[in-house]
Amino acid sequence: MNAADFDPLTLAIAPPPNETPTERADRELAEAEALRISNEIDEQLRKERENEKKKKRPVKLLLLGQSESGKTATLKNFQLTYAKREWIAERNNxxxxxxxxxxxxxxxxxxxxxxxxxxxxLPSPDYIxxxxxxxxxxxxxxxxxxxxxxxxxxxxxxxxxxxxxxxxxxxxxxxxxxxxxxxxxxxxxxxxxxxxxxxxxxxxxxxxxxxxxxxxxxxxxxxxxxxxxxxxxxxxxxxxxxxxxxxxxxxxxxxxxxxxxxxxxxxxxxxxxxxxxxxxxxxxxxxxxxxxxxxxxxxTDDDVIRARLRTLGVQEYRFIFEHGRTAGQEWRLYDVGGTRSSRAAWWPYFDDVNAIIFLAPISCFDEKLAEDRRVNRLEDSFLLWRSVCDCKLLSRTQLILFLNKCDLLQAKLQRGVRIRDSVPSFGDRRNDISTATRYFQQHFKEILKQYSPVQRSFFVHLTSVIDTRSTAVTLGAVEESILRDHLRRADLM
Ligand SMILES: Nc1nc2c(ncn2[C@@H]2O[C@H](COP(=O)(O)OP(=O)(O)O)[C@@H](O)[C@H]2O)c(=O)[nH]1
Ligand SMILES: [Mg+2]
Incomplete structure (x- = not known):
């Protein structure tokens, strides 16, 4: 007799001593089935673990738009809403x-x-x-x-x-x-x-x-x-x-x-x-x-949101969200410089981003770009939006449009500035905010439909991102829709 004969485990799984050939065949069949089921469960667990990992992958969000469109202000709103501890630690800086x-x-x-x-x-009365x-x-x-x-x-x-x-x-x-x-x-x-x-x-x-x-x-x-x-x-x-x-x-x-x-x-x-x-x-x-x-x-929080610090290049901000539906999830937000000369630096970041928030300041319909006084700022936003929609690398990326600076648009229209003077195609429409936003929004939507390589949804929000309260609500909706897309992708992979 060797040692294995006394091992309780070996004894427990040993075939019964007087097993008939039929009993033995049945037993072996049952064992094989049990093994198959066990393997299947293992495989399923492995897949679930992998899936979880994919879902845990950071959500990557890119903020795009011309210079002074409100990208950095939007980023700050994300930090204020979702990473409050960090926000408070930095506020005094x-x-x-x-x-x-x-x-x-x-x-x-x-x-x-x-x-x-x-x-x-000067003495001259004709001074001009x-x-x-x-x-x-x-x-x-x-x-x-x-x-x-x-x-x-x-x-x-x-x-x-x-x-x-x-x-x-x-x-x-x-x-x-x-x-x-x-x-x-x-x-x-x-x-x-x-x-x-x-x-x-x-x-x-x-x-x-x-x-x-x-x-x-x-x-x-x-x-x-x-x-x-x-x-x-x-x-x-x-x-x-x-x-x-x-x-x-x-x-x-x-x-x-x-x-x-x-x-x-x-x-x-x-x-x-x-x-x-x-x-x-x-x-x-x-x-x-x-x-x-x-x-x-x-x-104050509002002061920090409104403070202007120009952004150059592409900057990555990593936040572990403390609140919201994605609490615990890492988000990587990319903020970019928006002048025409800095836009070439954006493209390498397009590769695997989940979503883009595109900011178009619609109060700028009568303004020119600081870097090129010949170009109307609204026109520039349309062209930029078009090149983002058109981009093959981004064909599966969710695009979220913020028609920003609605507060300034409202004030401008109330002052009596007429849109038609800068945007002739606006014609005889009512010179009020709801007509204006509807008109501009439609234009952005048409560009998206016309230039996207594959069909995609049009997500749009009317924003004043210096208003932290209403922006928090908007960001909630953005978070929700990016998250849904993120999870769907993880399931597909
Ligand atoms: N009134 C108003 N000001 C805004 C709005 N969004 C941004 N700003 C201000 O516009 C300036 C430029 O914004 P910033 O976020 O730096 O633009 P960026 O160049 O796209 O990053 C800042 O002083 C902001 O406070 C808005 O919706 N309304
Ligand atoms: Mg900036």
Whole structure:
């Protein structure tokens, strides 16, 4: 007798001692069947596990649209709605950005004021403004000349320190990559490349250029301080160490003058004659001076959404959603620079994205692209939408259209701006928001139908993405439909 004869397991599964040949055949058959079923279950479990893994794969979402269409603001809404912890941790970092936005609003007005005061002091009564198209007929002979007073000179003087604040803040954010201002830039430098940072010098807007966006813009400030310290560069260090708090003090000290210049009737008249709508510009905070220009200012959620930090290249943001139907699921959102020259950098990201949110700012029907003053911004959105619909790589990608800046559209129409003057095909339709959105929406839909390589659904939302509450509802719908598509794909694979 060997050891196996005493092994309880061997004994338990051993055939009964007096088995007849028929019994033995039956037994073997039953065993084979049991094995088959067991294997089948194993196989099924394996498949389910694999499927789960596929479903757990990150959902990839790309935000596209021309520059200043609201892509980054939409991304921030995602973070606010679905990754609140991270949002709160970062909120205070936006303080310096909001200060910069505010200070730039003021300095832009000061620039115009300087120009116009200089011009107003010229002896010629026929003076017709400066050569800048936006201020063409500020003092045209048909209207009374603007009367600048001692008060304006004093305001200019007292607001002088804000120039330095702007320069300081821009330097802090590494303001080397700049908004293209002309048509001469036609080729895209690869994102993140040296060239894209150094080739544009005229400082109109600062930007971030990195593989993960605003986080590293904030990180950069810390790194610059460390470098100055290591080099023993006391001067650089002193400048950099000027903390947000010191900057806040200077801005708080200018609070009354900032309000005074913004509320001054002559300045308002000057801006309106020059058709400069500061309130429509990116990062507009002049109506919030009382709240922001204080030494202990802390940004609100809405402030952060409205803060403008230009995006360059393609930036990836990874969020594990804490809320919503996809709680626990990783989402990767890609935010891109939207100027014409940066669009070439988008294509490599088209490969395996689940969905694209395409932002079309429909309030821009009477505006031109900053990078090419010949091109109407709405027309540019249509063309861009067409090339996205048309793209074979994206033929199976869900496209979600946001007709954005509806709030600005509404305000514009209420001011009496007529769509037909910029979009002749609009014709004699009613110049109101519902007719306008329906008209534009139809146009986008037709392009989708006509140019998509395979038929696909048209998902569209009317949005004002600076409104965090209504945007949260919209994002809920977006999440739902992307998730459904994501799961369906996992099941198919
Ligand atoms: N009034 C209004 N402003 C918006 C809206 N969407 C974006 N903005 C503002 O427009 C500017 C550009 O938005 P941003 O998200 O940076 O555009 P991006 O260049 O496409 O990333 C920012 O100052 C935003 O606050 C909107 O729906 N309404
Ligand atoms: Mg952006």
């Amino acid at each position: 936006w303080r310096a950005v909001i200060f910069l936005n505010l200070v730039r609003n003021v300095n832009n007005i000061l620039d115009i004021l300087n120009r116009e005061m200089a011009a107003a002091s 403004g400066s050569s800048d198209e936006s201020s063409e007929d500020i003092n045209s002979s048909s209207r009374p000349r603007l009367k600048f007073k001692e008060k304006h000179r004093l305001l200019k003087l007292r607001l002088g320190p804000l120039r330095r604040i702007q320069t300081d803040l821009e330097r802090r954010f590494g303001a080397t990559a700049l908004e293209p201002q002309s048509t001469s830039i036609t080729t895209a430098a690869p994102f993140g490349s040296e060239e894209s940072q150094s080739s544009r010098q005229s400082s109109k807007e600062f930007s971030i250029n990195s593989s993960n966006g605003w986080k590293s813009a904030f990180e950069k400030i810390r790194a610059m301080r460390a470098a100055a310290r290591a080099d023993g560069d006391a001067h650089a260090l002193r400048r950099l160490q000027e903390t947000d708090d010191e900057i806040a003090e200077v801005i708080a000290g200018c609070r009354d003058d900032v309000k005074a210049i913004w509320e001054d009737p002559t300045v308002r008249e000057m801006l309106s004659r020059g058709k400069t709508r500061v309130e429509d510009s990116a990062g507009f905070f002049l109506n919030d001076v009382d709240r922001i220009a204080v030494s202990n200012y802390e940004p």
